Amino acid sequence: MQLTITNLNKTYANGVQALKDVNLTIEQGMFGLLGPNGAGKSSLMRTISTLQEPDTGEISLGDINVLTQKEEVRKVLGYLPQEFGVYPKIDAETLLDHLAVLKGITNRKERKEVVETLLQKTNLWQARKKNLGGYSGGMKQRFGIAQALLANPKLIIVDEPTAGLDPAERNRFLNLLSELGENTIVILSTHIVDDVKELCKDMAIINRGQVMYKGSPDDAINEIGGKVWKKRITKAELEDYKSNFNVISDRMVAGEPVIHILADSQPDGGFASIEPNLEDVYFSKILAA
Amino acid sequence: MWYEIFKFELQYRRKRMATWLYFFVMVLIGLLTTSTDVIQVGGVSNQLKENSPYTIAYIMLILTSFFGTFMASAIMGVAIVRDFEHKTEGMFFTKPISKFDYIFGRFLGSFVILIFVLSGIIFGMMLGSHWPGITEDFWPARDPEKLQAFSLYNYLHPFLVFVIPNAFITGALFFMVGGLSRRMVFIYLQAMLFLILQGAADVLLGDLDKKEIAAWVDPIGGRAFNFFTEYWTISEKNTINVPMAGAVLVNRLIWIGIGIIAFLATLRFFSFNQVINPIIRRKPGLDTEFIKNSRIALPKVTLNFGFSAQLLELRRMTIFYFKNIIRDIPFIGIVATGLLLFIFNAALMDSFDDTKLIPTTYSMINLIQGAFGIFFFIITIMYAGELIWKERDVRINLIHDAMPVPTALPMIAKFLAMLVTYVGIVLVLILMAIITQAAKGYFNFEIGVYFSSLFGDTIHGMLLWLLMAFFVQIMVNNKIAGHAVMIVIFIAMAVISNLGVEHSLLLFNSANMGSYSDMNKYGHFLSPFSWLSTYWTAFTFLLFGLAVLFAVRGTEELFKFRLRIGKYRLTL
Numbered sequence: 001m002q003l004t005i006t007n008l009n010k011t012y013a014n015g016v017q018a019l020k021d022v023n024l025t026i027e028q029g030m031f032g033l034l035g036p037n038g039a040g041k042s043s044l045m046r047t048i049s050t051l052q053e054p055d056t057g058e059i060s061l062g063d064i065n066v067l068t069q070k071e072e073v074r075k076v077l078g079y080l081p082q083e084f085g086v087y088p089k090i091d092a093e094t095l096l097d098h099l100a101v102l103k104g105i106t107n108r109k110e111r112k113e114v115v116e117t118l119l120q121k122t123n124l125w126q127a128r129k130k131n132l133g134g135y136s137g138g139m140k141q142r143f144g145i146a147q148a149l150l151a152n153p154k155l156i157i158v159d160e161p162t163a164g165l166d167p168a169e170r171n172r173f174l175n176l177l178s179e180l181g182e183n184t185i186v187i188l189s190t191h192i193v194d195d196v197k198e199l200c201k202d203m204a205i206i207n208r209g210q211v212m213y214k215g216s217p218d219d220a221i222n223e224i225g226g227k228v229w230k231k232r233i234t235k236a237e238l239e240d241y242k243s244n245f246n247v248i249s250d251r252m253v254a255g256e257p258v259i260h261i262l263a264d265s266q267p268d269g270g271f272a273s274i275e276p277n278l279e280d281v282y283f284s285k286i287l288a289a
Numbered sequence: 290m291w292y293e294i295f296k297f298e299l300q301y302r303r304k305r306m307a308t309w310l311y312f313f314v315m316v317l318i319g320l321l322t323t324s325t326d327v328i329q330v331g332g333v334s335n336q337l338k339e340n341s342p343y344t345i346a347y348i349m350l351i352l353t354s355f356f357g358t359f360m361a362s363a364i365m366g367v368a369i370v371r372d373f374e375h376k377t378e379g380m381f382f383t384k385p386i387s388k389f390d391y392i393f394g395r396f397l398g399s400f401v402i403l404i405f406v407l408s409g410i411i412f413g414m415m416l417g418s419h420w421p422g423i424t425e426d427f428w429p430a431r432d433p434e435k436l437q438a439f440s441l442y443n444y445l446h447p448f449l450v451f452v453i454p455n456a457f458i459t460g461a462l463f464f465m466v467g468g469l470s471r472r473m474v475f476i477y478l479q480a481m482l483f484l485i486l487q488g489a490a491d492v493l494l495g496d497l498d499k500k501e502i503a504a505w506v507d508p509i510g511g512r513a514f515n516f517f518t519e520y521w522t523i524s525e526k527n528t529i530n531v532p533m534a535g536a537v538l539v540n541r542l543i544w545i546g547i548g549i550i551a552f553l554a555t556l557r558f559f560s561f562n563q564v565i566n567p568i569i570r571r572k573p574g575l576d577t578e579f580i581k582n583s584r585i586a587l588p589k590v591t592l593n594f595g596f597s598a599q600l601l602e603l604r605r606m607t608i609f610y611f612k613n614i615i616r617d618i619p620f621i622g623i624v625a626t627g628l629l630l631f632i633f634n635a636a637l638m639d640s641f642d643d644t645k646l647i648p649t650t651y652s653m654i655n656l657i658q659g660a661f662g663i664f665f666f667i668i669t670i671m672y673a674g675e676l677i678w679k680e681r682d683v684r685i686n687l688i689h690d691a692m693p694v695p696t697a698l699p700m701i702a703k704f705l706a707m708l709v710t711y712v713g714i715v716l717v718l719i720l721m722a723i724i725t726q727a728a729k730g731y732f733n734f735e736i737g738v739y740f741s742s743l744f745g746d747t748i749h750g751m752l753l754w755l756l757m758a759f760f761v762q763i764m765v766n767n768k769i770a771g772h773a774v775m776i777v778i779f780i781a782m783a784v785i786s787n788l789g790v791e792h793s794l795l796l797f798n799s800a801n802m803g804s805y806s807d808m809n810k811y812g813h814f815l816s817p818f819s820w821l822s823t824y825w826t827a828f829t830f831l832l833f834g835l836a837v838l839f840a841v842r843g844t845e846e847l848f849k850f851r852l853r854i855g856k857y858r859l860t861l
Contacts, residue, residue: 013847046687046843046844049687049691050690050691050843051687051690051691051842051843051844051845052843052844052845053843053845053850053853053854067857068857068860070857071693071695074691074692074693074694075592075594075693077691077693079687079688079691080688081687081688083684084684084685084687084688085683085684085685086683086685087613087683087685088683089616098605098609099688099692101601101602101605102602102605102606102689102692102693102694103592103692103693104592104593104594104598104693105590105591105592105593106593106597106598106601107590107591107593110588110590110591111590113588113590114587114588114590117587117588118587121587144688147688149587151590151592152587152589152590152592179586179587180587
């Protein structure tokens with residue numbers, strides 16, 4: 001099964017163009033969607049998840065036309081929205097069971113088993129009888145993850161799943177995702193580059209509704225190999241460098257800015273060549289827009 | 290500083306739909322009471338005028354002591370609790386404002402709003418008695434014989450002497466309970482509790498020999514009013530406003546004093562701490578049982594999307610929504626008030642004049658439909674909105690909308706949940722009616738008549754309104770506006786039938802089973818009833834179908850897209 005997105009466009013009523021001629025082909029496995037806040041990641045994911053209509057364009061999942069055969073998509077979909085609420089006066093186990101019924105798991109024994117396993121895997125087992133209103137942000141996020149994984153979905157769309165998770169829970173979740181197997185399409189959006197680096201064989205970087213890069217993280221890194229240079233400068237010089245060089249990132253190291261620039265050859269002796277990482281790719285693609 | 294907080298309170302409340310809704314309700318109540326014979330003062334003689342100072346004060350007292358108490362709770366109670374509800378308390382409590390500024394500003398702001406809301410009764414009552422064009426057919430006009438010349442002062446005087454002090458007394462008490470308990474639950478319950486206690490005290494005080502003392506201890510001042518006017522002649526009642534003197538003055542002073550004490554107590558005991566030690570400590574809801582098997586794979590499950598799965602989903606969702614309705618505290622409040630009203634009416638059934646009424650089944654049904662009818666309507670409008678907006682209100686809608694469930698299914702479940710709710714209420718009402726009959730020594734229980742009238746007419750009618758409300762909520766796509774549209778439709782139906790549009794095929798839910806009578810049962814009403822109800826049922830089913838087609842699922846709210854999605858749903 002393959003997810004194909006063709007010429008997808010969407011402009012909101014307030015004039016914001018959320019998707020500009022998006023074309024993507026997503027194979028089975030983990031697919032990372034990287035981009036800054038407001039890049040259009042959520043708009044794209046909601047459209048694939050049957051919750052939003054594009055102005056023009058097509059999406060197909062295998063033989064299914066995603067835009068018209070929404071019901072068929074929902075049968076194989078596991079979706080975690082970026083923001084969601086829960087019924088505050090219901091405990092996690094009850095709500096997860098209820099959602100499992102809606103997902104079509106009608107066999108009581110199977111349902112019990114999958115609900116319990118997911119509660120354990122998301123580390124909510126001990127709090128399963130607690131009302132969701134009393135959950136912390138991270139616990140609620142894990143509940144969202146649990147419900148997205150009910151019913152062995154073939155298409156998993158998780159919108160910023162690691163937001164609000166502590167490092168241990170994040171690792172637990174990434175392990176869980178990687179367990180899901182090869183015959184599932186997992187689309188994971190994030191603005192954390194490491195999430196993609198650790199998990200995805202394939203990725204896309206989008207900014208302001210446009211696909212800036214599509215391919216594997218390794219190819220992306222190779223593409224700018226030997227072109228990234230690093231220099232330690234003073235705060236006063238920062239503006240100068242920004243106007244004279246293609247600065248892709250600046251960050252403070254021990255109180256002094258360290259800049260990364262993109263250039264085909266060494267600009268001057270002060271710059272040292274470095275091995276680029278995915279973050280350099282990310283910034284170079286975002287800034288290219 | 291308190292002035293800033295006061296000003297903020299006014300601005301905040303001005304933008305709240307509820308403020309205007311409450312005001313409108315007060316106008317409506319005043320209007321309906323004075324333009325109909327719901328409350329009759331002074332019997333059928335024409336001598337005591339319907340707009341005499343005495344009658345105006347009497348009606349105003351009755352109406353505000355009942356509805357005003359609820360509004361005092363709703364408006365004054367939430368003034369502080371609101372911050373805890375919206376989780377904004379941390380923001381306010383850390384600002385360099387004194388406790389006095391915060392509490393006094395909130396109190397005064399809410400109090401001014403409460404007075405504004407209650408003033409609606411003045412407009413309503415004036416309008417009801419002195420409807421412009423009083424002789425026209427447009428509105429059931431009052432008999433000019435029963436009216437005297439209009440005087441604005443006769444409306445303002447009782448408002449100043451009774452309504453404003455009562456608003457302060459109840460308001461200060463409810464403000465204290467809300468502020469100190471910090472729990473929304475009490476806001477819903479305290480008004481009810483206050484009225485029940487007051488009713489009980491009224492019964493006890495009725496036996497008191499010292500009528501003057503009884504006049505003092507009534508917080509609302511009704512007994513003081515009665516005591517003061519006990520020996521008035523009709524001409525006095527037609528001309529004199531009850532002054533702030535004698536028992537009335539003593540009563541007002543005592544209770545305003547108690548109101549001030551309540552306010553001071555709020556000042557003294559309210560704490561700016563975000564967390565207060567609970568009186569009852571609950572055990573933490575943690576389970577110590579821990580199975581560590583994060584290594585095992587997710588089990589494979591069989592998915593079922595057939596008819597049997599949909600039946601199961603329908604059943605589960607119906608139960609889910611039903612529990613959501615009946616555990617909602619406003620619902621409990623509305624039903625409890627309705628039942629209370631039924632009990633009062635049943636108890637007072639034959640105390641209006643000396644004739645003993647036989648509690649026949651049809652008179653009990655009339656009582657149920659009369660006392661509880663408006664509550665059925667309130668529940669229908671309110672919970673149609675709550676149910677349609679349920680997922681979006683708790684913000685689980687995106688998860689829910691991506692489930693492989695046909696769009697119609699949750700909506701049918703919401704419909705069924707309301708049906709079960711209606712049936713539950715009606716069964717309780719029937720039980721209470723039968724108990725009333727038995728208590729009055731009448732044992733000819735006609736269960737079949739109860740069922741055919743209340744299920745065939747009342748519930749059936751409510752289901753039609755419910756489907757209409759679902760349709761309106763989905764089309765309007767705004768909960769409050771949806772409520773407003775429903776109220777407008779309801780009133781419009783009353784108005785256009787008054788305008789002369791009487792054709793049953795144009796008046797929504799016009800099917801009327803008629804009263805059951807022991808003499809000729811349902812008589813000749815039954816056949817047109819079944820035809821009309823089939824007609825209107827078909828109509829609402831059509832509306833429901835349209836609602837399913839255009840229901841918002843996902844984030845698209847523009848009608849252009851809802852139309853497109855509706856087409857996809859049709860081709861399935």
